[in-house]
Amino acid sequence: MNNDDPSPEGEAEQDISEILQIRRDKxxxxxxxxxxxxxxxxFERTALSAEVRDGFDVYENSDVTMAGRIMAKRxxxxxxxxxxxxxxxxxxxxxxxxxxxxxxFSDVRRLDVGDIIGVTGFVFKTRMGEISVxxxxxxxxxxxxxxxxxxxxxxxxxxxxxxxxxxDLIMNPSTRATFETRCAFIKHVRSFLxxxxxxxxxxxxxxxLSGGATARPFVTRHNTLGLDMYMRIxxxxxxxxxxxxxxxxxxxxxxxxxxxxxxxxxxxxxxTVELYEAYSDYNDMMDLFEELLSSAALSISGGYEIPWxxxxxxxxPGWPRITMADAVREHTGVDxxxxxxxxxxxxxxxxxxxxMPDGKEPSWGGLLYECFDQRVEDNLIQPVFITDHPVEVxxxxxxxxxxxxxxxxxxxxxxxxxxxxxxxxxxDPIDQKQRFxxxxxxxxxxxxxxxxxxxxxxxxxxxxxxPTGGMGVGIxxxxxxxxxxxxxRDVLLFPTMKPMMD
Numbered sequence: 001m002n003n004d005d006p007s008p009e010g011e012a013e014q015d016i017s018e019i020l021q022i023r024r025d026k027x028x029x030x031x032x033x034x035x036x037x038x039x040x041x042x043f044e045r046t047a048l049s050a051e052v053r054d055g056f057d058v059y060e061n062s063d064v065t066m067a068g069r070i071m072a073k074r075x076x077x078x079x080x081x082x083x084x085x086x087x088x089x090x091x092x093x094x095x096x097x098x099x100x101x102x103x104x105f106s107d108v109r110r111l112d113v114g115d116i117i118g119v120t121g122f123v124f125k126t127r128m129g130e131i132s133v134x135x136x137x138x139x140x141x142x143x144x145x146x147x148x149x150x151x152x153x154x155x156x157x158x159x160x161x162x163x164x165x166x167x168d169l170i171m172n173p174s175t176r177a178t179f180e181t182r183c184a185f186i187k188h189v190r191s192f193l194x195x196x197x198x199x200x201x202x203x204x205x206x207x208x209l210s211g212g213a214t215a216r217p218f219v220t221r222h223n224t225l226g227l228d229m230y231m232r233i234x235x236x237x238x239x240x241x242x243x244x245x246x247x248x249x250x251x252x253x254x255x256x257x258x259x260x261x262x263x264x265x266x267x268x269x270x271x272t273v274e275l276y277e278a279y280s281d282y283n284d285m286m287d288l289f290e291e292l293l294s295s296a297a298l299s300i301s302g303g304y305e306i307p308w309x310x311x312x313x314x315x316x317p318g319w320p321r322i323t324m325a326d327a328v329r330e331h332t333g334v335d336x337x338x339x340x341x342x343x344x345x346x347x348x349x350x351x352x353x354x355x356m357p358d359g360k361e362p363s364w365g366g367l368l369y370e371c372f373d374q375r376v377e378d379n380l381i382q383p384v385f386i387t388d389h390p391v392e393v394x395x396x397x398x399x400x401x402x403x404x405x406x407x408x409x410x411x412x413x414x415x416x417x418x419x420x421x422x423x424x425x426x427x428d429p430i431d432q433k434q435r436f437x438x439x440x441x442x443x444x445x446x447x448x449x450x451x452x453x454x455x456x457x458x459x460x461x462x463x464x465x466x467p468t469g470g471m472g473v474g475i476x477x478x479x480x481x482x483x484x485x486x487x488x489r490d491v492l493l494f495p496t497m498k499p500m501m502d
Contacts, residue, residue, distance in 0.1 A: 019147050026110055027143045037140040043067050043118040050088035052123055053131050059123040064133060066091070067118040067141060069170065070111060071148075080108055081132075084117065085170070092132040093119055099136060107138070114144030162489050163497055181300060182479045182491055186253060188296045189273050189475070198249040198275060203238035205231060205255070209452045212236035214393070215258040216448045218268075231257035234472065235274045236396065237457050240425060243276050244465045251275035253475070264487040265417060268496050271475040276425070280469035282397075282408045285422040286385050289412055289471060290319050293383075293419070293478065300482055308415050308481045311381050321410070323388040324372050331376045336368045359446055365390025365405060380413040395435040395451060397423035414481060422471035429461035 030036060047064040068084035068091075078097040083090050097105040111117065121135040149156075149171055161168040161175070168175045190200065208227065210217040212234030222229050235252045242250045253273045260266060277284065297306055297315045304316040322330075329335045334348045345367040349355065354371045356362045368390050380386075389409040391399060397407035408424035426432050436458070442450035479491040489495035 016147075020145065023112060023143065023145045023147075026112070027145065030140070030143070035140075037143050040139070040141050043139070043141055045118075048088040049084075049086050049091035052091060052133070053089070056123065056125075056131050061122055061124065063120065063122050063136075065118065065120045066133060068116065069144075070113050070115050070117060073111065073113055075109070078105075080105075082108075082111075082117075084119075092126075092130055093121070093135050093138075094124075094126070094132050095135045095138060099134070100138065104138065107140070111138075111140065112144055112147070114146070114148045115140060116142040116144070159497075162495050163500070165493055178479075178483045178485065178491060179493060181483050182475075184300050185296055185479055185482060186475060188299055189253065189292065189473075192292050192295065193249075193251050193273075193275060196249065198251045198277075199247055201239070201242060201247075201250055201252055202254070203232075203235050203252055205257075207232055209454050211451045211454050211457070212396070213258075214395070214449050214451065216260060218257050218259045233258050235272070236470065236472070237454060239274055239276050240465065240468070240470065241457065241460045243278055243425075243468050244460045244463055248278035248466075249276070262496065264489075265477070267476070267488050267492060270488070270492075272472050273475060274470070274472045276468055276470040278466040278468050281424040281467065282387070282410055282422055282469055285469045285471045286319075286321065286387075286410060286412075288469075289420050289422070289473065290317055290383075292473070293412075296478070297482065306481060307484050309484075309486050311415050313382060313414060313481070315383060319383040319385055319412075321385040321387055323406075324386050324390070325368060325388065325406075327376050327386055328368060328371045331379055332371060334371060336364065336371070339364060342367075363390075363392050365392035369393045377413065377418075378416050381415055383412065383414045385410045385412050391435075394423065395439055396426055396432075398426045398428075399431070417477050417480075418474070419477055419481075420471055420473040422469065425465070425468040425470045427461060427465040427468060429458050432461055433458050 045065050045067050047059065047066055049066070049068070052059050052064060066084070066086065068086035070082050071085045071090060072083040074081045080095045082093040082095065084093060095105065095108050100108070118139045118141050119133060119135045120137045121133040124132060124134050126132055149167065194200070206220070206222070206229045208229060210230040210233055212232070213236065215233040217230040217233050219228050219230060233256060235254055235256070239250055239252060251273055253271065255269055256272050257269050259268065262268065294304060294315045294317050297304055304314055306313045306315060325336045332352050334352060336345065339345050339348065342362060342364055345364045346362050349367045349371055352371065352375060354367065354374050356366055356370060360366060369392070372386070387410040388400060388406045389397070389411075390405060391407050394407040394409045397409040400406045400408055409422065411421050412419045426435070436451065436453045439451035440453045443452065476488050476491050480486070480488060483491060485491055
């Protein structure tokens, strides 16, 4: 790395300022000479780094035109070596004084690590066997006015990686690989569903009502209409309207917004795929998710065995299916199916240190869910389907005929994380209206996560919705698993961050 480009990490503020000024001075000199690099509008390349490396037998001794960012620069008297990075990797450049002349060689000497250049030259191998480009011309295409982090340590400050993702991507190939995997997974989801006859659609992000999930929404103001609107917390209710309309297999990959706390599993905006299939139920959705995720692991990672958060996961098809009540009984010894009163449920929950959250009235189903959430979920490592959730926490799921306290709902858990949520969808408009009314009453009583009354959705159900299986899958958590990342911020290019204070 050249001497006037030390690392900004650990340097005194005045040194950083000096570096910034030196680079600006270099730019000013070029501009005064009528050679402003920012006036260049286009540079046509004939090859990328990976193409040259992988196809050396074809490219050897052939002329190429390449471009990229200088990542390293080493001077050796009348020769300079540089590494440039492009979209497909890195390649070494060799620049010799005798080949390009004194003036051009002087320009190359003044280049800084971080500058973006274009070169022409021929492909060869050095005596050390490294595939390189022997440059005939070097053109500065964009001047880097800010130094990159020191090359051996990269950008290591985790918060700065999130705030300055552009620098993170420049310095850390592993970050690039994470988002390539994210892209591959979303493509896999679309291909998987398209191949099964699903139609991809788009539904509104702004709504006059908040519904489809239990979550606190973001509120915004529509000035022309003069009313508050809600950023969607789910795509569910619009997609089920489309099932009513006769689109029997439908899905949407979309951004969801929930005004909730942030931790390693939660970001206020995140991505889901929600899908609905007429004439199916939650058992079909279990089969579908298991096949979707197992096939993604096989396609993207090359096998069913995946490391994540210190665990060796096995995503081979055939995941166990356990009711929520059985999971609670297995891990805590409390058998909710034997209780006949809310009082019994309260007493049993207290014995294992579980209480309802503040502001929520205790109920049999609510306490069953809290016991699972607080005492069971953290024990679930290998893939498992938790089924038959209580109706109190499942306002859009169909009741089980054998026990109306429960619903035909499941969540898939892997390594203590919920990966998807699915139902046999409630298609009874009378039952649905009563559940909406209960949610609305809870909201009026102060529960800001409770849903609202959606009369238009009730009207849609009254036209008739066939038996339907539906599912929402957390794209971000699936990518976390496939890339062995422990924080959702690692798989979001631009996670939500609190503004830095001066």
